[in-house]
Amino acid sequence: MQQTDTPERFRRRAIQPEEAQQAILDHIRVLGAETVSLHEAWDRHLAEALIAPHPFPPFRRSGMDGYAVRTADLEHARPDGQAELAVLENLPGGTEPKHPIGPGQASRIMTGGMVPEGADAVVMLEMTSPGEREGRAYVEIGKSVPRGANISEIGSEIREGEKLLPAGQRIGAGESAVLASCGCARVAVSRRPLVAILSTGSELLEVDEPLAPAKIRNSNSPMLAALVREFGAEPMLLGKVPDEAEAAGKLVRGTLAECDLLLTTGGVSVGDYDVMVDILAQPDVKLLFNKIAMRPGSPTSAALFGDKLVLALSGNPGACFVGFHLFAVPALRRMLGMERPLHPSFTACLGEDFPKVNAYRRYIRASAEIRDGQVWVTPTGDDKSSLMTTIVGADCLIEIPPLKEGLKRGHPVKAWKISR
Amino acid sequence: MQQTDTPERFRRRAIQPEEAQQAILDHIRVLGAETVSLHEAWDRHLAEALIAPHPFPPFRRSGMDGYAVRTADLEHARPDGQAELAVLENLPGGTEPKHPIGPGQASRIMTGGMVPEGADAVVMLEMTSPGEREGRAYVEIGKSVPRGANISEIGSEIREGEKLLPAGQRIGAGESAVLASCGCARVAVSRRPLVAILSTGSELLEVDEPLAPAKIRNSNSPMLAALVREFGAEPMLLGKVPDEAEAAGKLVRGTLAECDLLLTTGGVSVGDYDVMVDILAQPDVKLLFNKIAMRPGSPTSAALFGDKLVLALSGNPGACFVGFHLFAVPALRRMLGMERPLHPSFTACLGEDFPKVNAYRRYIRASAEIRDGQVWVTPTGDDKSSLMTTIVGADCLIEIPPLKEGLKRGHPVKAWKISR
Numbered sequence: 087m088q089q090t091d092t093p094e095r096f097r098r099r100a101i102q103p104e105e106a107q108q109a110i111l112d113h114i115r116v117l118g119a120e121t122v123s124l125h126e127a128w129d130r131h132l133a134e135a136l137i138a139p140h141p142f143p144p145f146r147r148s149g150m151d152g153y154a155v156r157t158a159d160l161e162h163a164r165p166d167g168q169a170e171l172a173v174l175e176n177l178p179g180g181t182e183p184k185h186p187i188g189p190g191q192a193s194r195i196m197t198g199g200m201v202p203e204g205a206d207a208v209v210m211l212e213m214t215s216p217g218e219r220e221g222r223a224y225v226e227i228g229k230s231v232p233r234g235a236n237i238s239e240i241g242s243e244i245r246e247g248e249k250l251l252p253a254g255q256r257i258g259a260g261e262s263a264v265l266a267s268c269g270c271a272r273v274a275v276s277r278r279p280l281v282a283i284l285s286t287g288s289e290l291l292e293v294d295e296p297l298a299p300a301k302i303r304n305s306n307s308p309m310l311a312a313l314v315r316e317f318g319a320e321p322m323l324l325g326k327v328p329d330e331a332e333a334a335g336k337l338v339r340g341t342l343a344e345c346d347l348l349l350t351t352g353g354v355s356v357g358d359y360d361v362m363v364d365i366l367a368q369p370d371v372k373l374l375f376n377k378i379a380m381r382p383g384s385p386t387s388a389a390l391f392g393d394k395l396v397l398a399l400s401g402n403p404g405a406c407f408v409g410f411h412l413f414a415v416p417a418l419r420r421m422l423g424m425e426r427p428l429h430p431s432f433t434a435c436l437g438e439d440f441p442k443v444n445a446y447r448r449y450i451r452a453s454a455e456i457r458d459g460q461v462w463v464t465p466t467g468d469d470k471s472s473l474m475t476t477i478v479g480a481d482c483l484i485e486i487p488p489l490k491e492g493l494k495r496g497h498p499v500k501a502w503k504i505s506r
Numbered sequence: 507m508q509q510t511d512t513p514e515r516f517r518r519r520a521i522q523p524e525e526a527q528q529a530i531l532d533h534i535r536v537l538g539a540e541t542v543s544l545h546e547a548w549d550r551h552l553a554e555a556l557i558a559p560h561p562f563p564p565f566r567r568s569g570m571d572g573y574a575v576r577t578a579d580l581e582h583a584r585p586d587g588q589a590e591l592a593v594l595e596n597l598p599g600g601t602e603p604k605h606p607i608g609p610g611q612a613s614r615i616m617t618g619g620m621v622p623e624g625a626d627a628v629v630m631l632e633m634t635s636p637g638e639r640e641g642r643a644y645v646e647i648g649k650s651v652p653r654g655a656n657i658s659e660i661g662s663e664i665r666e667g668e669k670l671l672p673a674g675q676r677i678g679a680g681e682s683a684v685l686a687s688c689g690c691a692r693v694a695v696s697r698r699p700l701v702a703i704l705s706t707g708s709e710l711l712e713v714d715e716p717l718a719p720a721k722i723r724n725s726n727s728p729m730l731a732a733l734v735r736e737f738g739a740e741p742m743l744l745g746k747v748p749d750e751a752e753a754a755g756k757l758v759r760g761t762l763a764e765c766d767l768l769l770t771t772g773g774v775s776v777g778d779y780d781v782m783v784d785i786l787a788q789p790d791v792k793l794l795f796n797k798i799a800m801r802p803g804s805p806t807s808a809a810l811f812g813d814k815l816v817l818a819l820s821g822n823p824g825a826c827f828v829g830f831h832l833f834a835v836p837a838l839r840r841m842l843g844m845e846r847p848l849h850p851s852f853t854a855c856l857g858e859d860f861p862k863v864n865a866y867r868r869y870i871r872a873s874a875e876i877r878d879g880q881v882w883v884t885p886t887g888d889d890k891s892s893l894m895t896t897i898v899g900a901d902c903l904i905e906i907p908p909l910k911e912g913l914k915r916g917h918p919v920k921a922w923k924i925s926r
């Protein structure tokens with residue numbers, strides 16, 4: 087029974103979660119860029135802001151099927167209220183007009199068509215009656231329209247030189263459309279962070295191994311791999327190692343050169359076999375913290391091996407999940423160049439009584455629901471529920487401050503939205 | 507000027523958006539399943555419900571580092587209040603106990619360790635003082651703990667046979683952890699819907715072409731490809747075709763055998779060059795609808811070519827985006843076996859005045875924000891803003907009913923959450 091280092095292990099200095107986040111962010115830099123096709127750029131992050139290379143629309147564009155006219159002609163209509171205009175040409179989308187519109191003239195134009203010189207409005211098709219006389223096309227229009235009607239002016243949607251998208255922005259549907267409009271067939275995106283994932287624990291089986299006494303399957307690695315991918319990074323699965331500091335330490339050090347961040351689970355507590363504690367205590371390692379004034383996950387630790395960050399999360403699946411969101415997400419977002427590294431927070435009503443007394447700040451996996459315009463956040467399971475199954479369906483973390491008494495249902499609480 | 511079919515085009519029967527959604531859902535079936543590794547299963551959808559194959563934890567598990575004890579021993583402590591127990595063995599995680607705990611005995615146990623027979627509680631390490639006398643390990647414990655303390659009973663998190671995840675559920679982080687725990691190294695997931703995307707319009711340039719008079723770049727195809735991927739399907743990009751019904755029709759028909767759904771953009775309106783109108787009017791095509799009582803996107807059309815659905819969206823990027831969310835998303839979700847094909851709706855406060863009078867139901871791209879527990883939804887751009895740039899940042903659609911008067915800021919409105 088080796089208890090010699092126990093006093094040291096208990097003597098950790100607890101810091102606040104915000105200090106821990108800052109300590110991590112202080113050591114993370116934006117990763118470099120790479121250029122990919124627009125199609126490959128989906129779900130990546132812009133490496134630089136998108137500045138409009140030209141106005142949009144790039145020409146005066148019709149917003150309707152109808153006739154391009156001079157509004158002055160409609161104001162001087164015939165006694166029967168109808169203006170009759172000679173039709174010069176037909177302007178489907180994509181066709182450059184050959185003729186400017188002079189007095190008494192019009193051109194048929196389709197939605198998206200280029201409005202000819204001289205025209206100052208488009209009258210919608212449903213308000214017109216076309217005809218032909220002596221081989222010449224005309225159109226009768228019975229109603230005036232305001233100047234500029236149904237015309238999108240050059241640059242009315244996007245001005246040339248306008249900042250359209252900030253650096254770091256995730257490329258979703260709208261961003262893809264804007265990039266395409268600007269002619270960005272190739273896009274500079276942040277390199278995907280490569281995140282190594284190592285689970286420690288002699289109790290762990292591979293997912294495909296049969297159960298055995300005292301053993302459970304490694305669920306943290308697949309969970310972290312999913313989270314890493316959700317947040318725009320690439321997982322590098324190192325599997326599991328038993329609680330043997332030397333072997334685990336070798337694997338950690340051997341991997342750091344290849345990855346941008348190393349996540350470990352387990353081995354951070356005060357037990358005799360907590361391997362990460364030993365690995366992070368080595369003399370060339372710069373420990374950033376090894377105790378956080380929070381539940382779950384108080385022994386969550388972080389350290390620098392040279393310039394590489396190792397974030398050592400709890401082996402408890404719930405604490406591992408919370409630790410990822412609080413401490414790994416800011417690191418990944420900073421690497422991807424995103425403007426705000428932290429999850430956004432909001433205020434909501436607590437969906438059920440929280441009777442526990444809390445000596446520490448607590449983060450509770452919860453789901454948010456809107457009822458009559460009001461946001462309610464409800465823990466995804468009670469204390470008897472699985473630590474793992476409560477991760478399913480969790481879309482926020484309720485932050486409960488240290489409390490002398492519990493909280494009643496309906497009490498306003500702070501919560502963190504944990505979706506990407 | 508060919509206007510012969512104009513009257514027919516104007517004589518469309520408008521249906522309500524709900525009817526259009528139902529007409530689509532009536533013709534969509536769940537796609538088949540395929541089996542992939544757990545790692546590949548991320549972001550896919552379960553083809554069948556997950557039933558727990560065994561209880562979890564599968565053994566009595568310690569929730570703490572400490573000593574496994576019989577609580578009866580602690581109640582009969584020595585006069586100094588301390589109970590002294592003989593320590594039998596050391597139980598790190600993953601080790602099967604060799605010795606049951608008898609009266610006056612304890613075993614050292616680590617978090618996650620298997621609790622030996624006879625023990626009915628685990629006392630945390632911090633409450634104990636270990637020692638050795640005559641070569642035999644003992645531990646002093648000064649405080650009683652309740653029966654069951656720090657022990658997770660077999661099945662306390664998951665009962666054997668419990669339904670853990672429903673068919674159709676997207677596999678995210680929590681689902682990955684639960685699947686791993688259950689030993690699902692390979693997972694049956696719904697086949698990804700293959701969605702062909704075709705943009706029509708003679709005004710369209712490829713993204714890498716330089717601007718030319720009357721031309722704009724094809725932004726709808728990249729936007730739809732992004733949306734298709736966001737919603738768990740695979741895009742098949744057919745590029746763009748000019749407004750020529752014969753060529754476009756051939757491409758549509760030639761593609762249908764290879765895809766599960768075909769999305770087109772443009773060509774659905776009342777203009778002379780609206781190719782999709784002609785293609786959907788062919789005698790062997792079963793038109794489901796070609797007018798919806800809504801804005802934007804009223805000419806959105808759907809038709810069956812045999813058993814394959816063609817959804818013809820507007821060429822206007824904003825209307826195309828709205829149409830995808832209202833009509834393509836339910837189709838994709840049904841194909842993926844999801845329980846609820848429609849986006850969820852909620853009530854929120856309108857974030858700014860909406861002065862327009864509406865003859866039709868209107869769907870407005872908007873972003874939701876929580877302020878003091880209340881949800882506010884604000885259009886992502888005013889009428890002067892780009893139809894395309896307002897897609898960026900839109901995370902919901904405000905539904906405005908037909909109105910004789912505008913709505914004031916703060917008015918309660920219905921909105922649809924449009925994230926996956």
